[in-house]
Amino acid sequence: MKVSVWDTWVTRKDGSMMHFDIIAPEEIKDASVIQAYGNAYLKTKGEDGRPLTSSECRFCHAETVKPEWEKSIHSQSYYILEMENCES
Numbered sequence: 385m386k387v388s389v390w391d392t393w394v395t396r397k398d399g400s401m402m403h404f405d406i407i408a409p410e411e412i413k414d415a416s417v418i419q420a421y422g423n424a425y426l427k428t429k430g431e432d433g434r435p436l437t438s439s440e441c442r443f444c445h446a447e448t449v450k451p452e453w454e455k456s457i458h459s460q461s462y463y464i465l466e467m468e469n470c471e472s
Contacts, residue, residue, distance in 0.1 A: 386410040387457070389465075390418050391444040394426065394434050396469060402431065403468035407453055408461060410446050421462040429472050 390406040406421050415438055422436045453463040 385449040386446055387449045387453070388412065388446050389444045390441050392422055392441040394431065394436055394440050396431055400469045402470055404470055405465040405467065406441065407463040407465060409457065425464045429470065
């Protein structure tokens with residue numbers, strides 16, 4: 385399975401920057417769908433309502449799905465790869 389990686393940066397309520405990738409099946413190209421995934425993730429982190437637009441979330445590249453992402457993609461259509469300041 386090929387997936388698209390969307391590089392995402394969001395300013396947290398405390399002013400620090402969260403950096404994470406939204407990974408979804410390659411055929412999902414609608415940025416509003418990807419942003420909805422990001423917003424769902426932000427809600428789990430207590431950061432709901434933070435701006436998440438094309439300025440904060442951009443298509444980066446496509447790659448082959450990694451085994452650790454596959455279960456999440458099959459159950460919720462996306463996987464979040466946390467990189468910086470993603471702790472709750």
